[in-house]
Amino acid sequence: MSNSRMTVREIAKLAGVSVATVSRVSNGTGQVSEEMRRRVLDAIEKHGYRPDHLGRALAAGRHGALGLVFPGLSGPYFTELIQGFESEAVPSRASVHILCTHLRSDSDDQVLEMGRRVDGVAVMGGTISDEALLRLAKLVPVVVVAGEGPGDIPSVRADNVGSMLALTRHLLADHDLRDLVFVGTPAGSPDVSERWAAFRRAHHDLGIEPPAEPVAVSMQQADGVLAADQLLGGETPRPAGVVCANDETALGVLVGALGRGLRVPQDLIITGFDDVPVAALVAPALTTVRQPVRELAAEAARLILRAAGQPGDIPGGGLVLPTELVLRRSCGCPAPPTGGTGR
Amino acid sequence: MSNSRMTVREIAKLAGVSVATVSRVSNGTGQVSEEMRRRVLDAIEKHGYRPDHLGRALAAGRHGALGLVFPGLSGPYFTELIQGFESEAVPSRASVHILCTHLRSDSDDQVLEMGRRVDGVAVMGGTISDEALLRLAKLVPVVVVAGEGPGDIPSVRADNVGSMLALTRHLLADHDLRDLVFVGTPAGSPDVSERWAAFRRAHHDLGIEPPAEPVAVSMQQADGVLAADQLLGGETPRPAGVVCANDETALGVLVGALGRGLRVPQDLIITGFDDVPVAALVAPALTTVRQPVRELAAEAARLILRAAGQPGDIPGGGLVLPTELVLRRSCGCPAPPTGGTGR
DNA sequence: CGGGTAACAGAAACCGGTTTCAGCCGACCA
DNA sequence: TGGTCGGCTGAAACCGGTTTCTGTTACCCG
Numbered sequence: 001m002s003n004s005r006m007t008v009r010e011i012a013k014l015a016g017v018s019v020a021t022v023s024r025v026s027n028g029t030g031q032v033s034e035e036m037r038r039r040v041l042d043a044i045e046k047h048g049y050r051p052d053h054l055g056r057a058l059a060a061g062r063h064g065a066l067g068l069v070f071p072g073l074s075g076p077y078f079t080e081l082i083q084g085f086e087s088e089a090v091p092s093r094a095s096v097h098i099l100c101t102h103l104r105s106d107s108d109d110q111v112l113e114m115g116r117r118v119d120g121v122a123v124m125g126g127t128i129s130d131e132a133l134l135r136l137a138k139l140v141p142v143v144v145v146a147g148e149g150p151g152d153i154p155s156v157r158a159d160n161v162g163s164m165l166a167l168t169r170h171l172l173a174d175h176d177l178r179d180l181v182f183v184g185t186p187a188g189s190p191d192v193s194e195r196w197a198a199f200r201r202a203h204h205d206l207g208i209e210p211p212a213e214p215v216a217v218s219m220q221q222a223d224g225v226l227a228a229d230q231l232l233g234g235e236t237p238r239p240a241g242v243v244c245a246n247d248e249t250a251l252g253v254l255v256g257a258l259g260r261g262l263r264v265p266q267d268l269i270i271t272g273f274d275d276v277p278v279a280a281l282v283a284p285a286l287t288t289v290r291q292p293v294r295e296l297a298a299e300a301a302r303l304i305l306r307a308a309g310q311p312g313d314i315p316g317g318g319l320v321l322p323t324e325l326v327l328r329r330s331c332g333c334p335a336p337p338t339g340g341t342g343r
Numbered sequence: 344m345s346n347s348r349m350t351v352r353e354i355a356k357l358a359g360v361s362v363a364t365v366s367r368v369s370n371g372t373g374q375v376s377e378e379m380r381r382r383v384l385d386a387i388e389k390h391g392y393r394p395d396h397l398g399r400a401l402a403a404g405r406h407g408a409l410g411l412v413f414p415g416l417s418g419p420y421f422t423e424l425i426q427g428f429e430s431e432a433v434p435s436r437a438s439v440h441i442l443c444t445h446l447r448s449d450s451d452d453q454v455l456e457m458g459r460r461v462d463g464v465a466v467m468g469g470t471i472s473d474e475a476l477l478r479l480a481k482l483v484p485v486v487v488v489a490g491e492g493p494g495d496i497p498s499v500r501a502d503n504v505g506s507m508l509a510l511t512r513h514l515l516a517d518h519d520l521r522d523l524v525f526v527g528t529p530a531g532s533p534d535v536s537e538r539w540a541a542f543r544r545a546h547h548d549l550g551i552e553p554p555a556e557p558v559a560v561s562m563q564q565a566d567g568v569l570a571a572d573q574l575l576g577g578e579t580p581r582p583a584g585v586v587c588a589n590d591e592t593a594l595g596v597l598v599g600a601l602g603r604g605l606r607v608p609q610d611l612i613i614t615g616f617d618d619v620p621v622a623a624l625v626a627p628a629l630t631t632v633r634q635p636v637r638e639l640a641a642e643a644a645r646l647i648l649r650a651a652g653q654p655g656d657i658p659g660g661g662l663v664l665p666t667e668l669v670l671r672r673s674c675g676c677p678a679p680p681t682g683g684t685g686r
Numbered sequence: 687c688g689g690g691t692a693a694c695a696g697a698a699a700c701c702g703g704t705t706t707c708a709g710c711c712g713a714c715c716a
Numbered sequence: 717t718g719g720t721c722g723g724c725t726g727a728a729a730c731c732g733g734t735t736t737c738t739g740t741t742a743c744c745c746g
Contacts, residue, residue, distance in 0.1 A: 283602025
């Protein structure tokens with residue numbers, strides 16, 4: 001009923017019992033007589049008492065919280081990541097702290113500060129310095145998501161190389177395409193870096209000269225439109241295909257290409273990476289690589305929770321989750337027999 | 344250097360000083376002689392000591408954290424929201440706890456639990472029950488974002504009504520359109536609810552009969568494609584225009600319409616709400632309403648931080664941030680003179 | 687040389703919980 | 717009737733910091 005911010009001692013005084021009894025009742029531990037329990041519950045109910053997390057966490061010796069650190073939020077990838085992480089943390093009654101480092105200069109320090117507020121941290125690859133990562137790992141269990149950590153810091157990531165090799169080989173060999181370009185900025189993102197390397201390696205494996213440089217744009221849909229402007233603006237010869245570092249930029253390139261009256265895949269093929277929900281629904285449907293982002297984050301949360309439970313380091317070195325090449329219309333493959341573009 | 348999890352008392356013993364001195368040095372408060380300071384700093388440096396947040400927060404009587412509660416993460420809107428909130432919290436050295444309630448049945452309880460872990464909470468409208476909101480407000484300062492709270496709980500929201508009235512009136516009067524449909528689910532989202540109501544009111548103001556029901560889909564791009572399937576599938580007469588509750592569904596409808604060979608705006612007009620970055624870049628560019636999402640979240644964070652500083656309730660009742668009608672090509676307005684669809 | 691003061695260090699209390707440990711009381715049994 | 721045991725309760729210690737309050741020392745000045 002009445003207002004808040006009560007403490008155990010106040011409730012104890014109001015109920016005429018000791019703080020130990022209040023604690024026992026509110027936690028359901030130990031033995032308490034029916035009479036005492038009723039008195040305490042009445043006082044708790046009447047004053048809307050809820051134990052403060054700080055005292056409880058301090059006594060328990062754990063924070064009951066996990067940290068998630070990423071460079072910035074953009075697009076479906078990060079929302080999937082957060083949700084996967086959160087959905088695994090909540091059932092364990094752990095709250096989730098987030099930190100977007102953006103490009104703040106003091107982000108290393110903020111991450112270390114977070115290391116004293118939580119029971120474990122998942123850090124996106126490429127977000128903070130290796131040195132900060134190592135220092136963080138001395139404070140709490142750490143897992144690197146979508147990247148590799150220095151030393152023996154465990155990591156969880158998707159198989160970028162296998163699928164990007166298969167995708168590029170498919171374009172070069174099966175569709176006999178040349179003059180592919182790669183859209184994405186390898187620097188700063190281990191994922192993009194691996195994809196770019198695999199894109200080049202697939203070329204070399206087939207004795208084809210890959211482009212020297214990627215088209216460096218960042219990872220949002222608007223950047224894909226800008227890349228389309230740059231590639232299809234008419235100043236340079238039009239490439240045969242655009243291999244994008246993620247689906248979002250691919251959808252941007254698609255929008256830009258269709259807006260210029262180009263036909264996809266007849267005039268230009270486009271591929272993405274991630275298999276976001278809308279990739280299957282656009283016309284033409286987007287050829288891409290499916291990676292289990294939610295599962296990636298959930299696995300990271302599980303590793304941290306397990307490590308936070310018992311002291312000692314996390315055993316596993318690097319966990320690589322499988323990915324899957326998804327061939328659709330935008331690379332020139334025929335539409336599936338079950339139907340056209342819709343649905 | 345060596346490992347972690349040191350306490351003040353351990354450092355004090357190692358440095359041969361009292362815990363008070365260690366605290367003074369690590370906080371830079373009080374008077375400490377150069378000799379003592381050096382000894383303490385050496386020990387801190389040598390053992391990589393960082394004060395634990397729990398003890399510090401307990402002594403300070405504040406958590407140094409803000410909470411953000413939303414139903415689920417989908418699309419650019421929520422990422423903007425989180426970033427706006429986070430960017431305002433971090434400079435105040437407050438960490439950000441997030442909670443996605445999804446549709447979990449115990450979310451009311453989880454929100455109340457959060458109320459004892461943070462100094463204030465921002466809750467998205469329509470996320471938890473009014474009763475839980477009132478109980479939460481007794482624990483910590485609360486602000487409702489994009490919605491209205493019960494009682495005198497302050498809120499921060501965008502002006503949905505004014506802009507949606509203007510947009511609908513523009514379509515009905517300036518473009519002389521009839522047979523508009525509204526895509527979005529009012530139930531559960533105060534924003535969508537207000538937009539749907541304003542859509543209908545604009546009809547009534549002009550003596551035009553609005554549609555009886557909205558096309559109820561959820562708010563992601565894929566749902567817009569599904570709505571396009573439903574609306575343009577050929578079973579019912581094609582509407583003249585599709586007014587969407589947000590840009591994401593509008594982009595989905597646009598993709599679906601273009602995929603069926605329809606021309607926008609000649610055969611069908613489409614409008615959105617939010618003005619996400621890609622809305623200006625698609626072809627045709629999307630007519631929409633710009634709302635300051637980041638600013639909305641930042642304002643919520645500021646209100647909470649201010650209220651957490653001094654006890655007592657947040658003064659302001661409801662803060663309504665202005666929105667702006669953005670007319671582009673997709674509603675039939677001419678392309679701006681400065682250039683075509685691209686760029 | 688005595689008294690006052692400023693600078694500094696440490697013991698102890700405190701923040702809000704949990705948990706251990708000791709003690710009280712009633713019941714049961716010999 | 718006395719001893720033991722089990723159920724229940726509360727005082728006190730503890731988690732890891734901060735802060736107050738009390739000394740102690742050295743220095744300066746008259």
